[in-house]
Amino acid sequence: MTRPVAGIICCTRTVGIEPAQAVMSRYVEATMAHADVAALLVPSLPGRMRAAEVVGRLDGLMLTGSPSNLDPALYGEEIGDAPGPFDTARDGMTADLIKAMLDLGKPVFGICRGFQEINVAFGGTLRRDMAANPDLIAHHAPDDVDFNGMFDHTHEVALTPGGVLARAFGAEAAVVNSVHYQGVDRLGEGLAVEARAPDGVVEAFSATVNGAPVLAVQWHPEWKPAQNRQSQIFFEIFGRALRGAPLVVDTPGASR
Numbered sequence: 001m002t003r004p005v006a007g008i009i010c011c012t013r014t015v016g017i018e019p020a021q022a023v024m025s026r027y028v029e030a031t032m033a034h035a036d037v038a039a040l041l042v043p044s045l046p047g048r049m050r051a052a053e054v055v056g057r058l059d060g061l062m063l064t065g066s067p068s069n070l071d072p073a074l075y076g077e078e079i080g081d082a083p084g085p086f087d088t089a090r091d092g093m094t095a096d097l098i099k100a101m102l103d104l105g106k107p108v109f110g111i112c113r114g115f116q117e118i119n120v121a122f123g124g125t126l127r128r129d130m131a132a133n134p135d136l137i138a139h140h141a142p143d144d145v146d147f148n149g150m151f152d153h154t155h156e157v158a159l160t161p162g163g164v165l166a167r168a169f170g171a172e173a174a175v176v177n178s179v180h181y182q183g184v185d186r187l188g189e190g191l192a193v194e195a196r197a198p199d200g201v202v203e204a205f206s207a208t209v210n211g212a213p214v215l216a217v218q219w220h221p222e223w224k225p226a227q228n229r230q231s232q233i234f235f236e237i238f239g240r241a242l243r244g245a246p247l248v249v250d251t252p253g254a255s256r
């Protein structure tokens, strides 16, 4: 039987001295393995391709994490010294893809940068002080840790009772990795909070648009999902969304 096809966004990166369309394999492999789908990588080349030309071939869209930050102008803040790196090609492509997918009633899921992109697409704003603000918990590991150590940095989130994640995980809280310097400031219109950090910052949200589920998390379920049942469940939800199935099969204690 042919499986659904997930579109997975590429970033503009540099390989050697050349610009490249790239996505870390962990995002692609976790999506394919745990959502049980085929995948197509979508280039962030909005000057060469319109989202409307490809969304008809996709059953759902996965927006990945990335070290790059959204251009604050996208959420109405013109700041000369905003922290980069930027990837304005990805900014443009994802904004068009989110709209085109949801216009067709097709699922859109996001991880970390993808979560931030969806919030902005729904009219929300971002804050850029998630690692430095003493009033917040540390949302990023200290600068001197190595790459693996970055993903070892965790904190708890409270899951919204009755929400998609609380039901799917069969839990009231979860411990999540935290690899971001920016986060949700104003939540986009129509997005329902799925999880909050202990400092109140929104860590996951959901929505339904034209019948299509939207679900996004600030953390990284693609990081070693074999070791984390809740990470697997995030992608299983995506797989169900692409099949038009109910997002949650209510099984008490699902993640335990």
Ligand SMILES: N[C@@H](CCC(=O)NCCCC(=O)O)C(=O)O
Binding pocket: 024, 064, 065, 066, 067, 068, 069, 111, 112, 113, 114, 179, 180, 181, 182, 183
């Ligand atoms: N740059 C944004 C988004 C954070 C993010 O997606 N981090 C992932 C980095 C690791 C990877 O490449 O997967 C922010 O800092 O908030």
